[in-house]
Amino acid sequence: MKRTWYLLMMVFLLATAVLADAPEKKEQIVNKLLLFDGSQWQETFSPQEYTTFYMLAGSDNIINPTKTKVYYWPITKEYMADYYDLNEELEGTLEVYKGNKLLAELEKQDYSFAYPKGYYGGRPELVSGESAQEAAQKYQLEVEAYYQRVLEYQVAMDDYRAQLDVFWENPEAYKGREEEIPHEPSQPDFPVFYATEVQKGYILNLEPGTYTLQIADEPETKRTVVVFSPRREGPGYDVRPSQQWTVPQNSNEIKEAIYISGKQTLYITPYNGLEVNQYKYAKLKKLPTELSGRGGELRYFWMQLDYMQDIKLEVFKDGKLIDTIDQKMWYVEQTADAALGYNIIEFDPKVQGERPPSFEGFKVELDDSGRYSFRLVDENGEVIKGSERLIRNIGPRSRFFALLLPLIPILVGTLVWIWRSSLSASEKGTDKTSAPSMV
């Protein structure tokens, strides 16, 4: 009895110890990575357990060998770095080898991410060296100018309130002098340009291939980098039929056609697309995870990147240009009565106020006759490669013939069978023995 009791106690204590087990952290040198995914930079890292990482060819990527603490997180089956506990960036010259040949020796550079159209307004740009300092300074100046505008606004508001008090003392006195009635000053605009703080790192931009990197005389920093290109790239589209605006369909390939039935209004939103290897791309975005990209070594898929801006859509009917359309913001307005329904109207901030637009795109109205196609042109009127798409109107009797046509081989087979039977009968009648063979 006593022995059983001890045994139970031991099991309980062990179980408690297991439940309370925090992941063990190991100090090691990792490579902090900021890798370009086609539209923005993804943060991941390369620990000692994953010494091969992947990046896109012809793009700037940031690498920073760092001493930190790494642990394995079994729930998501990935390695994690605890930079809060230890974060010592290593200095030195980064050597880049292709095979045994030394290709380049890199020093750390200043870099910053600039957002010329605002943080939510499009692709960031990686700026380095003096440009990084300038970008950060420009942002600082814009912020200071904004604070100056806020101060001026507050002063103007104080003046306005004072004038308003005077006005309310005798409003009748302003009859015939309406232009002297005080007007509320408008709020200052927020700064649009944004840039991150200047940081330091090794900037790598390589051609497709396999390379080895390491800081000179620091073998623990040694890594293999597989640089790959997208299999294909080009504009893709989200296409929304007006009757189902919440269900856009994607078109990534120039060979694809858009099939419609009857008269139709489409809303077309172009984006930049990349066709990439599933495994390499998943590893680019999240390296030290067992599951990322697993099994996708032979597969390719299209990745939808950022939406395209500053372009126009040319629409053709039977080969003739019929319209050049600007991209607009659209707002989906529910109908006023109790029944379900909506109207898609052009977004107007004065009417819709602070409500955001529902989507952005080109509105294309199509008849039920003729062959349509469309393509994109940039600001200079140059056609954007790979942007052409056909629109085809489906035949109304297609379903009937789809059912009918497969019966024809059976009819042919039956006729052959009847003919063969009659042939066989006539051969029997003439006492011939070479009847056709059966299958």
Add this chain to the structure above:
Amino acid sequence: MKKNYRAVAVSAMARRELHSTLFGFGIYIAIAIGLFLASFLLYNYVGGIQENGMMIMPSSVTQTRYYGSNLPAVEPMQVPLKWAVYIGAIYITLSASMAISREKDQGTLEVLFYGPVDSVSFILAKFVEQILAFAVILLFYTAYFLTMSQISNFALSSGFVRMLLLSLFLAGCMAAFGMFISSLSKRVKTSVILFLVLTIVFLSVPLIHGLLMNLSDDEVKGAWSVARKTTSYLNSIINWVSPFAYLERGSTAIVLNSTSEFIKSLFFSLLYTVALLFGSISIFKRKGVRR
């Protein structure tokens, strides 16, 4: 045996077999099944377009950052043609897989070999007959797709012609594969069972792997992860062993508009066919013609 005698024997046997095939009902049933499958797909596309107002026919998996992942949809004519070709190819493989074992089973093979027929001419004759039968199937398919394209307005591009050419090479792979199975077994039943099992594996593994790969990485844990890796390994083997994979490779080249990849796929199909035919002949020689 001299080469011209062999050619005469091949020609005579192939003609006799083709005559027998065309006068049977089986080939017409196979064509009709292929066309019904193609029609089923086209019927659904038209239904989808009419219900949703529109449809885009992409040919690859698409993952979007904004709306989650979409399942792969289909190109209008290429995919129905591919499935119709599969049915036609399965028919000739089934027919080829029974070609040797049936004659062996019935004892007619031994009688045939008393004449001017050897193992090379016999295997080649059976092979040529399957290719000719497949060409007849392709004629029906071509007429069907041209008519449906006119009626429905679904596009037919140069890819369609290349797909037809590619499917002839697939027929070569399939017929050689069938002959190989047939040379391995002495009984018809064994050949058919072997053929069915391998066809199911060859078609289902890539399909299952494709479905598993459409799950996002975050969802794939435990058994799913193991299944994903296992099907990935199996798929890489099937990629070289399965005759269907050669058509798949070629159709990818058509989608990518890559002439070099297309020619490469034709070359590998040819290599596969020749290797299996040699294998069939050597097994056939070793096993002999007796029951």
